[in-house]
Amino acid sequence: MFQHILKLIWKKKKSNFLMMLEIFVSFLILFAVWSLSVYTYRNYATPTGLSVDRVWTVYLNFNTENDTLRQQYRDLVSRYLKGVPEVEHFSFTSSNMPFSFSSSNRQFSYEGKTVLSEVMFVGDDYPAVMGMSFGPGRWFQPNDTIGGFVPIVITQCLATSLFGTEDPVGKTIKDEESTKKVVGVAPYFRHKSSYQSIENCSFQPVSKWDSDLLLKVSASATADFEARLARSIEQLGKDWTVEVQHMDDMRDTQDNTIEIPILILFVICAFLVFNVGLGMFGVLFQNISRRKGEIGLRRAIGATERQIQSYFIGETVVIAGFGLALGVFFAIQLPLLRVFDVEAGVYLWGIALALVSVLLISMLCAFYPSRQAARIYPAEALHEE
Amino acid sequence: MFTNYLKITLAVMRRRKFFTFISLFGICMTLTILIVLTAFYEHIFGGKYPEVFRNRSLFSSMIEEKDTTTDATRRGPMSVYFIKQYISTLKTPEKVGFSSTPNTVNTYGNGKKLKLYFKYTDPIFWDILAFEFLEGQPITQQNFDRNEAVVVINDQTRDDYFGKGVSAVGKTIEINGQNLRVIGVVRGSPITRLMVSADVYMPYSLQKGDPTSTSFNGPFQAIVVAKNEQDLAAVQAEFDDVVRRIPLNQDGDFKPHVLQTKLMPYFESISMGGLLGAEEGKAQQRFFTIAILFALFFMSLPAINLVNINISRILERSSEIGIRKSFGASAQTLVYQFVLENILITLMGGALALLISAGILWWFNNSHFIEYADLTINWTVVIITLVLSVVFGLMSGVLPAWRMSKLPIVEALRA
Numbered sequence: 130m131f132q133h134i135l136k137l138i139w140k141k142k143k144s145n146f147l148m149m150l151e152i153f154v155s156f157l158i159l160f161a162v163w164s165l166s167v168y169t170y171r172n173y174a175t176p177t178g179l180s181v182d183r184v185w186t187v188y189l190n191f192n193t194e195n196d197t198l199r200q201q202y203r204d205l206v207s208r209y210l211k212g213v214p215e216v217e218h219f220s221f222t223s224s225n226m227p228f229s230f231s232s233s234n235r236q237f238s239y240e241g242k243t244v245l246s247e248v249m250f251v252g253d254d255y256p257a258v259m260g261m262s263f264g265p266g267r268w269f270q271p272n273d274t275i276g277g278f279v280p281i282v283i284t285q286c287l288a289t290s291l292f293g294t295e296d297p298v299g300k301t302i303k304d305e306e307s308t309k310k311v312v313g314v315a316p317y318f319r320h321k322s323s324y325q326s327i328e329n330c331s332f333q334p335v336s337k338w339d340s341d342l343l344l345k346v347s348a349s350a351t352a353d354f355e356a357r358l359a360r361s362i363e364q365l366g367k368d369w370t371v372e373v374q375h376m377d378d379m380r381d382t383q384d385n386t387i388e389i390p391i392l393i394l395f396v397i398c399a400f401l402v403f404n405v406g407l408g409m410f411g412v413l414f415q416n417i418s419r420r421k422g423e424i425g426l427r428r429a430i431g432a433t434e435r436q437i438q439s440y441f442i443g444e445t446v447v448i449a450g451f452g453l454a455l456g457v458f459f460a461i462q463l464p465l466l467r468v469f470d471v472e473a474g475v476y477l478w479g480i481a482l483a484l485v486s487v488l489l490i491s492m493l494c495a496f497y498p499s500r501q502a503a504r505i506y507p508a509e510a511l512h513e514e
Numbered sequence: 515m516f517t518n519y520l521k522i523t524l525a526v527m528r529r530r531k532f533f534t535f536i537s538l539f540g541i542c543m544t545l546t547i548l549i550v551l552t553a554f555y556e557h558i559f560g561g562k563y564p565e566v567f568r569n570r571s572l573f574s575s576m577i578e579e580k581d582t583t584t585d586a587t588r589r590g591p592m593s594v595y596f597i598k599q600y601i602s603t604l605k606t607p608e609k610v611g612f613s614s615t616p617n618t619v620n621t622y623g624n625g626k627k628l629k630l631y632f633k634y635t636d637p638i639f640w641d642i643l644a645f646e647f648l649e650g651q652p653i654t655q656q657n658f659d660r661n662e663a664v665v666v667i668n669d670q671t672r673d674d675y676f677g678k679g680v681s682a683v684g685k686t687i688e689i690n691g692q693n694l695r696v697i698g699v700v701r702g703s704p705i706t707r708l709m710v711s712a713d714v715y716m717p718y719s720l721q722k723g724d725p726t727s728t729s730f731n732g733p734f735q736a737i738v739v740a741k742n743e744q745d746l747a748a749v750q751a752e753f754d755d756v757v758r759r760i761p762l763n764q765d766g767d768f769k770p771h772v773l774q775t776k777l778m779p780y781f782e783s784i785s786m787g788g789l790l791g792a793e794e795g796k797a798q799q800r801f802f803t804i805a806i807l808f809a810l811f812f813m814s815l816p817a818i819n820l821v822n823i824n825i826s827r828i829l830e831r832s833s834e835i836g837i838r839k840s841f842g843a844s845a846q847t848l849v850y851q852f853v854l855e856n857i858l859i860t861l862m863g864g865a866l867a868l869l870i871s872a873g874i875l876w877w878f879n880n881s882h883f884i885e886y887a888d889l890t891i892n893w894t895v896v897i898i899t900l901v902l903s904v905v906f907g908l909m910s911g912v913l914p915a916w917r918m919s920k921l922p923i924v925e926a927l928r929a
Contacts, residue, residue, distance in 0.1 A: 147822040154815050192723040356622035363691045368722040370690050372619050374629075400543050401815055407536045408819035415826040 134440075134447050145448050148412060152452030155405050156487050160460045162398045163486075164479030168471060169391065172326045178284075178317030179227060180260030183350070184376040186226055187342035187359075192368040196337045203340065205365055210344070215354055218345040220252035221335045226343060227259070227320035228379035237309075237331070239291045239302045246287050246329035247320075250336045251343075258345045266298040266313030269334055278310040279333060285316045287329040309333070322383040343376075402490065409445075410494040417441060417502045424502050425510025434503040441499030442492055449491040453484060516854075523855045526831075534859075536823055540816040541863030541903050542870065548809060548899050549871040553889040555805075558706050559781055562888060564643040565710055570743050571642075572750065573709060573783035574601065574612075574736040579762070579770035588768060591615050592775070593732030594636075594718055600756050601736045601777075606749045608741045611638035614718070614733040616708055621689055623675045630671060631705065632689065633712035634721050634734075642739050643710055650683040650698030653717050657697070665694040666715040668702035670885060689714060690722075704886040708784065709737060711886075730763060730773075738777055746779070753777045813902065820907065824856075828914040835918050836926030845919035852915035856907035864900045 138145050191202045203221060210219045225231045225247070235248045255261070256268050269280035278301065288297040288311075297311050315332075319325045346354075355373050363371045417424075424437060432440075460480050464473035527534040561568030577596070580587045594612070602610045614634040621628050640652035648669055657664050665687060667675075672682045686693045694716065703711040718734075719725070740749045754776070762770050781798040835848060868891065875889040918926070 147818060147825070151815065151818045151822060154811075154818065158815070190722075194724070194727070194729075352622075352627050355620075355627065359620065359622075360691070370619075370722055374618075397547055397812075400547070401812075404536075404540050404543060404816055404819060407539060408823055411533055411536050411823050412826050415823075415830070419829065 131447070134444050138444065138448060148409065148448050149452040149455075151405055151408065152449050152487060152491065153456050155402060155490075156453055156456035156483055157459065158398060158401060159483040159486055160456065160479050162394060163482040164471075164475055165391065165394070167478040167482070168326075168475045169324050169387070171475065172319075172324050175319065175327060176262070176317045177319045177323070178262050178315060179320065181228070181376040181380050182260070183346050183348065184258060185344045185346055185355070186229070186374045186376055186379065187344060187362070188224075188370075188372040188374070189340050189342055189362065190370045191340050191366060192370065199337060199340060202366055202369075203335075206342070206362065209361070209365060210342075213358070215347050215350045215358075216344050217347050218254050218257040220255040220258045220343050221339055222252070222255070222341050222343050223248075223250040223336070223339045224341050225249060226341060228322070228376060228383045232321075235304045237287075237291065237302045237304050239300065242291060244287065244290045244329060246283070246331050249330070249332050250334065250339050251332050252335055255332065255343070258343045260345075261315055262317065264314040264316045265296070266311070269312050269332075273312065273334070279307055280312045281309040282313040282315060282332040283311055284318045284327075284330045285314055286327045287331055288314050290329065322387055323380065324384065324387045402486075406490050406494050409491060410498065413441075413445060413495055414498040414501070417498045420502075421505060421510045424505050425507045428505065428507035429511065437503040438499045441502055442495045445491050445495035445499075446488065449488060453487060457484070519851050519854045520858070522851070523858050526855065527859070530827075530830075533823060533827060537820060537859055538863045538866060540819055541860055542867045544813055544816045545864055545867035545896070545899050545903070546871045546874070547812075549867065549891055549896060550874055552892045552895040553871070553875055556892050557704070557887065557889050561780075562707075563701075564645045564703055565707060566644045567642065567739050568780055570740045570746065571780065572607075572738040572740065572746060572777035573780060574738070575776045575778055575783055577730055577773065577775045579730070579768070580772045580774075581769055582771045588731070588770065590731045592734055592736070593727070593729055594734055595728050596730045596732070597734055597736045600760060601738065601753065604738070604749065604752055604756065606740065606745060606752050607738045609638055609642050609739045610736055611640075611642045611739075612636050612718075612734050612736045613639050613710070613712075613715075614721075615735055616705070616712065617733065619690055621675070621687065623687070628671070628674055630689070630713040631711070632714045632716065634718040635715050636718055639737065642737055646701040648699045648701060649681060650696070652698055653715065657717055658719055661719055662717070663692060663694050663720060664697045664717065665689070666698040666700060667696055668700050668713055670702050671713045672696075672699050687714070689716070692720065694720075702886045704884050704888065706884060709735060709780070728763070736777075750777050813899075817903075824907075824911050825914050828911075828918055832918060832921070832926045835915075835921070836923050839919070839923045839926065845916065848919040849912055849916055852911050853908060856911040857904055860900065860904045860907045863903070864896070868896065 189206070191199055193199060193202075207219075210216050223233065225233045226249070233248055234245055236243050236245055238244075253269065253271055256263060264285060266282070268282060273280040281302070283291075283297065291297070291302060292300060297314055300311050301308050302311065303309070315330075317327065318330045319327065320330065321328075359371045359373050363369055427437060427440075457480060460476065460483075463469070464476040556562075561571075565571070574592060574597070576589045577592050578587060578589045591614075597610070597612050601612075604610065612635070614632075616631055616633070618629055619632050621630060635653060637653055637655045637658060640654075645652065650666070653664060653666055667682065667687065671687075673679070675687055676682045676685060682696045682699055685696050687696060688694075702713070705711050738749060738753075740746050757773065757775055760773055762773055764770075779798070781801070838848060871891060875891065878884075879887045879889055
């Protein structure tokens with residue numbers, strides 16, 4: 130049967146070649162789209178390790194270059210916030226807080242290994258503000274800095290790339306400035322968007338530059354309270370500028386920058402695939418109506434309707450198979466050559482899903498024309514010849 | 515003769531509506547997507563309201579200072595001091611204006627929270643840009659001389675803060691704890707024009723902080739307008755020369771050895787340039803190469819589809835060709851007819867695509883997805899894609915038709 134189909138396909142290699150080419154290109158496009166979807170979904174499904182519910186960011190600028198003054202101002206703000214009942218927890222932070230557009234990276238080294246990681250400078254109450262889940266170890270405390278080492282909390286991802294399977298707590302790592310002691314590990318901290326992959330991140334006590342704030346507010350905090358809060362903080366100093374943003378809005382903004390391009394890509398691909406489907410449908414329809422004689426003959430010598438139908442669907446699947454085989458050959462190079470830093474599993478899922486969707490589309494397109502073919506009466510078809 | 519072909523084409527299109535639909539759908543969809551995507555490109559990178567001089571403008575990049583012993587770097591936009599000292603003093607440009615990088619501030623007017631994008635500007639900024647004033651006037655040197663607390667707002671902010679259509683000039687708006695007097699209302703521009711668009715514009719003298727500071731870092735960007743496009747390179751060269759002789763600031767903890775900053779065309783100056791190698795100034799070319807390759811790959815699928823369908827459809831018309839030949843039509847006449855048919859179908863698809871994309875763009879402009887979006891159709895792209903699809907149509911239609919027209923009449927009639 131298979132050999133027979135091959136022979137017939139070979140007889141019309143010119144028109145079938147175009148169909149194969151079409152399937153090959155569609156496979157590549159679908160492979161890219163599916164891989165991207167699987168990759169994005171996998172990231173989305175990993176725990177974030179933080180909660181943005183009722184977290185407000187206060188961009189606070191003291192507008193002064195004086196370090197001692199800044200320290201005094203920070204104490205002033207802390208004292209004020211402790212007296213506000215709507216503020217459950219608060220923490221100072223560097224300007225690269227979660228879901229902001231800025232980032233700050235550093236090289237950390239341990240026994241000759243060097244790893245790049247995001248560094249956030251935050252306060253002692255930070256885990257409570259961000260609702261962070263916590264792994265081995267603890268968060269740094271006010272007296273931690275005294276021992277000569279700077280305490281640092283790192284994510285599991287950074288711990289694995291620095292220490293492998295060893296216990297990270299208590300180890301010391303270096304950056305350009307000083308030596309740091311790991312006091313705790315956070316299992317997850319995906320702070321750039323809901324679709325961010327697991328990346329290195331670390332936390333150190335607030336430095337002299339940092340003046341932005343993160344607040345966890347109670348459920349009773351309203352827009353009116355926000356206005357009052359902003360004004361009160363502003364009036365604590367002379368030249369201060371204050372701006373309040375809600376972290377869930379910041380996250381949505383970040384997510385949008387990823388969702389919108391993917392959505393556009395999906396729409397374009399849906400149109401492309403629909404177009405290809407229509408084209409295949411048309412060509413198959415035309416081909417089958419041209420092969421009426423052949424079908425009549427098959428029917429006359431005893432082929433059933435079902436057999437005719439499955440024969441034509443089979444032929445389409447074999448043609449598609451050639452295009453797909455070529456496509457898989459190219460697609461498999463991506464995980465083999467490790468072109469991008471993505472797990473091989475993502476590509477395999479991409480290939481599998483693209484295979485299934487192309488086969489489904491081609492079978493769907495072959496279904497109606499082949500049923501028309503099966504309905505041909507042998508007498509009529511042979512009469513025309 | 516021409517009307518005859520037209521009639522035949524329409525008859526053929528009507529006879530097999532499904533196939534006509536497939537061809538039209540393919541052409542139409544491809545064109546629509548290309549038109550809409552290029553409209554977005556134009557919207558972001560083309561020089562539109564109020565940046566009419568963008569093609570002869572240069573924008574300052576970040577300042578990057580590097581301590582070569584520890585590899586520590588400091589990057590950021592520049593201060594007013596730096597711009598006035600080293601950019602405003604350049605001799606080749608026509609005008610140098612500046613404004614702060616986009617930033618937001620909350621104001622709580624009428625019991626509701628408004629999030630506003632604000633910019634601090636200098637008076638020349640208003641000379642360079644062709645803002646349309648709905649009422650009032652721009653910030654001038656006089657406002658600076660008298661150190662006045664004034665502000666120019668856009669119509670959206672006026673409508674939200676003072677009420678729709680209410681005149682705002684002379685009234686005050688509270689921003690950052692300061693009461694500012696509105697002196698002008700401009701028609702807003704979309705936020706995608708990062709260098710110029712904002713909801714409120716204030717004189718830079720209102721900025722908080724020490725005005726005598728000689729730090730190079732601040733929140734400002736310069737807009738440098740050259741006399742004409744040919745002068746751009748000369749302006750860049752003069753600035754590069756100035757940068758080489760800037761004495762480095764060694765007062766703080768950070769002691770840099772190298773300072774780098776450039777004046778760049780718009781495309782290179784926004785972050786995307788960095789990915790594509792903005793240093794060599796070839797980012798835009800590279801972007802175009804990638805975009806064209808992508809567009810060709812994307813168009814190849816509908817093209818193969820079209821070729822495929824045309825080839826399988828030509829056989830359907832063998833009897834028509836046979837009859838025309840037997841009544842004396844030459845191969846040339848037949849090919850001519852098919853060419854015309856293909857062009858007609860392509861043009862119809864093109865016209866449909868124009869209608870649909872005009873609809874999509876109109877919808878987007880009115881959807882408030884991006885305020886003040888002003889997407890328009892780029893006719894160059896329309897014409898290029900139309901020509902391309904005609905070429906594909908010819909390739910797919912003419913070759914089989916030519917072959918068919920060589921067919922002996924008897925065989926053509928028999929099929």
